[in-house]
Amino acid sequence: RPRVLSGAQPTADSYHLGNYIGAFRQWVALQDEFEAFYFIPDMHAITVDYDPVQLRERTYVAAAQLIAAGVDPERSALFVQSHVPEHAQLAWVLNGITGFGEASRMTQFKDKSAKTGAESASVGLFTYPILMAADILIYQADRVPVGEDQRQHVELTRNLAQRFNHRFGETFTVPEPHIVKDVAKIYDLQDPSGKMSKSFSSPTGVVNLMDDPKKAAKKIRSAVTDSGTDIRFDPEQKPGISNLLTIYSALTDRSVDDIVGEYAGQQYGHLKVALADIVADLVADFGDRTRELLGDRAELDRLLALGAERARAVAAPTLELVYERSGFVKAK
Ligand code: ATP
Numbered sequence: 001r002p003r004v005l006s007g008a009q010p011t012a013d014s015y016h017l018g019n020y021i022g023a024f025r026q027w028v029a030l031q032d033e034f035e036a037f038y039f040i041p042d043m044h045a046i047t048v049d050y051d052p053v054q055l056r057e058r059t060y061v062a063a064a065q066l067i068a069a070g071v072d073p074e075r076s077a078l079f080v081q082s083h084v085p086e087h088a089q090l091a092w093v094l095n096g097i098t099g100f101g102e103a104s105r106m107t108q109f110k111d112k113s114a115k116t117g118a119e120s121a122s123v124g125l126f127t128y129p130i131l132m133a134a135d136i137l138i139y140q141a142d143r144v145p146v147g148e149d150q151r152q153h154v155e156l157t158r159n160l161a162q163r164f165n166h167r168f169g170e171t172f173t174v175p176e177p178h179i180v181k182d183v184a185k186i187y188d189l190q191d192p193s194g195k196m197s198k199s200f201s202s203p204t205g206v207v208n209l210m211d212d213p214k215k216a217a218k219k220i221r222s223a224v225t226d227s228g229t230d231i232r233f234d235p236e237q238k239p240g241i242s243n244l245l246t247i248y249s250a251l252t253d254r255s256v257d258d259i260v261g262e263y264a265g266q267q268y269g270h271l272k273v274a275l276a277d278i279v280a281d282l283v284a285d286f287g288d289r290t291r292e293l294l295g296d297r298a299e300l301d302r303l304l305a306l307g308a309e310r311a312r313a314v315a316a317p318t319l320e321l322v323y324e325r326s327g328f329v330k331a332k
């Protein structure tokens with residue numbers, strides 16, 4: 001079976017609706033057709049300011065949420081990045097073939113260092129895309145399900161794979177991004193010009209999957225909508241209502257056209273109230289399942305160990321081949 005690989009950072013107390021719609025639903029769907037590797041990038045999470053106690057807890061919450069979303073740890077490898085040292089080892093090799101200019105063109109660094117300025121951002125944040133390339137290439141992944149915001153990083157990964165293959169001999173599978181166009185980007189509810197995000201969104205702009213259902217419903221009802229009153233899908237002129245339509249469509253598996261048809265002649269408020277109920281049900285259900293999973297840490301540890309073992313079974317031989325191709329003397 002072809003392989004997929006994806007991850008979501010434990011950089012907040014909860015994942016959000018954008019992660020769920022833009023990423024996790026695809027992860028779950030791809031489990032049948034692909035051999036799936038899904039991981040919690042704790043090593044990526046330390047490239048920005050963080051608290052160690054919080055990171056450990058967030059990593060467990062992330063694992064529980066991914067399982068609650070439908071990732072099946074018995075079928076797919078679900079693991080924590082730091083449990084598989086080959087990611088970091090390959091990243092170092094890739095650092096050697098990445099141009100400084102090339103790395104400088106990654107927009108995430110600019111975005112995420114905007115607050116503090118590049119001077120005080122970490123070098124880890126700068127080389128983040130190279131670790132991400134290693135995450136993907138170490139599994140010889142064929143497909144990488146990500147949201148639109150990660151496209152540039154997958155492109156870099158492809159370039160590095162091709163470059164390494166060209167210089168040192170065929171080693172890596174060149175991965176394809178798997179981006180589901182209609183749901184690739186969910187926008188901030190209060191500022192639909194930016195994506196819904198763990199690090200950038202204001203608390204009312206993002207629905208967390210662990211939100212109290214009433215609070216989540218309120219966030220949807222108070223979402224910024226556009227001037228005019230008619231409900232139609234027009235991301236340019238009507239980014240607010242279009243975002244709500246995307247969310248509505250994703251959570252009900254109905255087409256946007258179908259929903260627009262249903263609300264023809266009605267006000268924004270009607271749509272918001274209906275969507276608020278749908279979102280409240282989702283987070284209520286999701287929160288219950290996550291809390292139940294978090295109640296048994298020993299079981300989570302067992303599942304993560306199982307995932308790491310499966311991951312290492314693929315990662316270790318890839319690294320061995322890379323080291324050999326790179327000209328390192330084999331440790332005897
Ligand atoms: P951070 O701010 O820490 O980067 P994030 O909100 O961007 O957090 P990530 O952990 O970086 O979330 O991303 C996890 C996955 O969710 C990635 O595949 C990413 O493309 C996807 N994703 C993130 N935000 C959105 C969004 N608003 N819409 C659709 N997909 C998203």
Ligand code: MG
Binds near residue numbers: 149
């Ligand atoms: Mg991100």
